[in-house]
Amino acid sequence: MKYKKSIIIKVGKKLGKTLVIFAGVHGNEKVGIKALKVLLTKIKIEYGKVYFVFANPKAIRLGIRNTEKDLNRSFVANNTGKTYEEKRAKILMGILNKSDALLDLHAFEYREGSPFIICEKDSYELARKMDFKFITSGWDNFDVGSTDGYMHTLRKQAICLELGSTSKTSEYLPLAISSIMQFLKYHGAVSGKIKNYNKKQIFLKLVKRIYKKADDFSFSKKFKTGDKLGPRKIFAKDGEKTYRAKKNDYIIFPDDSAGIGEEVGLVAREMWAGIGHASAPPGAALDPASALSIPDVSATRRLLPGHRQKKTA
Ligand SMILES: [Zn+2]
Numbered sequence: 001m002k003y004k005k006s007i008i009i010k011v012g013k014k015l016g017k018t019l020v021i022f023a024g025v026h027g028n029e030k031v032g033i034k035a036l037k038v039l040l041t042k043i044k045i046e047y048g049k050v051y052f053v054f055a056n057p058k059a060i061r062l063g064i065r066n067t068e069k070d071l072n073r074s075f076v077a078n079n080t081g082k083t084y085e086e087k088r089a090k091i092l093m094g095i096l097n098k099s100d101a102l103l104d105l106h107a108f109e110y111r112e113g114s115p116f117i118i119c120e121k122d123s124y125e126l127a128r129k130m131d132f133k134f135i136t137s138g139w140d141n142f143d144v145g146s147t148d149g150y151m152h153t154l155r156k157q158a159i160c161l162e163l164g165s166t167s168k169t170s171e172y173l174p175l176a177i178s179s180i181m182q183f184l185k186y187h188g189a190v191s192g193k194i195k196n197y198n199k200k201q202i203f204l205k206l207v208k209r210i211y212k213k214a215d216d217f218s219f220s221k222k223f224k225t226g227d228k229l230g231p232r233k234i235f236a237k238d239g240e241k242t243y244r245a246k247k248n249d250y251i252i253f254p255d256d257s258a259g260i261g262e263e264v265g266l267v268a269r270e271m272w273a274g275i276g277h278a279s280a281p282p283g284a285a286l287d288p289a290s291a292l293s294i295p296d297v298s299a300t301r302r303l304l305p306g307h308r309q310k311k312t313a
Pocket of ligand 1: 026029312
């Protein structure tokens, strides 16, 4: 790593927000790591303070997802600090506690498909301007201990970017860099106007995580993240069970090579589609603070014993 220090703080001359950008929470998702390295050579923060963080330095150095535990499941209050990642999460939670907003850069492993944003309603205003076709929400109901989920427990804004397949780092590097700049401009750390995204956006809410039950699980075709499933078509068979899509259902992270009990994909349902910045999607209030929708984490985590989530994003 060119940057020996994993946490780089840049402070503007004028007062402003405290922001934090994470890359390499998963060490093998290189697009965000490269984007930070490129930007750190030239970025000048004018207002407030920005933490640029190479989140999991050991995993980044080794080019692996994580060393002992998934860092993106370690941002929990009862973190015992036993593993390297839990220790690291404790340090990074200290930064999140001090920050007003988070941008976290990811990519997806061994899978193809459309890049997408993960955020809740309080971040729709910025997401509507970003150059992404898909905006997904509802992840806190499924994944506990994520960076964005932790920010939501603090009632703060967080956006995670899934910047396409890990096999396409250079293809999505410009999107990673332009998205960081949009985040910094939106929160006023650097001056300049954000360019709007003038193409159709589709706002999705996660509704189901599918686990493989039988050896013969198969999708009806070779799906990619962002493919439409419905309406009413059988899109997967699993032993005796058939999966049928509702109108405007989409698939995220399809992978029928998963083992029994593991995740083979997530179903997300369209809530709204259109030119995002031109007309607010339902529930996207203009005042982000009033639009906070904090999911009830205690009532969630529908991960049954013996069911394992694929670790691929
Ligand atoms: Zn990731």
